[in-house]
Amino acid sequence: TPKFIYRYEVVETRIISPSVLPSPGEVSRSFPSLWSNRYLPKNILYSFLRVGAGFIVAFIVVFPLALLMGTFSKCKAIVAPLMLFGGYLPIPALVPLFMILFGTNELQKVMFLAFGFAIYLLPLFVKSLEEVDNVYLQTGYTLGANKFQVLNNILLPVALPNIFDAMRLGFGIGWGYIILAEMVDMGSFGVGTLILTSQRRGPREDIYLVLIAIVLMAFITDKIWDKVGQQLFPYRSQKR
Secondary structure, eight states: OOOOOOOOOOOOOOSSSTTOOOOOOHHHHTTTHHHHHHHHHHHHHHHHHHHHHHHHHHHHHHHHHHHHHHHOOOHHHHHHHHHHHHHSSSGGGGHHHHHHHHSSSSHHHHHHHHHHHHHHHHHHHHHHHSSSSSHHHHHHHHOOOHHHIIIIIIIHHHHHHHHHHHHHHHHHHHHHHHHHTTTTTTTOSHEEEEEEEEHHHTTTTTHHHHHHHHHHHHHHHHHHHHHHHHHHOOOGGOOO
């Protein structure tokens, strides 16, 4: 007697392929593998340290430069055109330039992040200093204070809360730049590397999980900044 063999095929009925847009269930089932096999916590830690290092380098350069621009008009006249030019630079397009200058090691990642931070923070720092009411400065000069005393005792203390707010906003920008910085080195750890390897080799579900992890990290760090700001400037949260 002849034998009949029946073969069944699963017909995909979704409009968008699961390789492009996996379902929430598929994404959630991929989380244990991403956490343990692909070392998600370690990759987040590497990225966080790079963002922190780039932020510190940028602050060391930008803060004193902003003070000079806010205190001396000649310094502001020299740097302001460069600051305006930097504001129009497409940061993602600078990745190849930093690869040429620093290679693809950790220095390249930190310097790229530092440059991105500096472009963002410098105008905000200068604006914070310029928003200090001129009455305070004139009062200091009337009482016999010199430029350094006015800067140290009047200008900087009054502007410091707004400078802190600029730092808080700027640190969040780093989580967007870190993807660009880490995508150039496949052999290193980091959330950018995770996204790139998931896009090339799979699983694609990990891309969405990493993006969620980045958003959560940015949210947590922003809350930490907020708590620190409340401790440093408690009078700003007082109800009027």
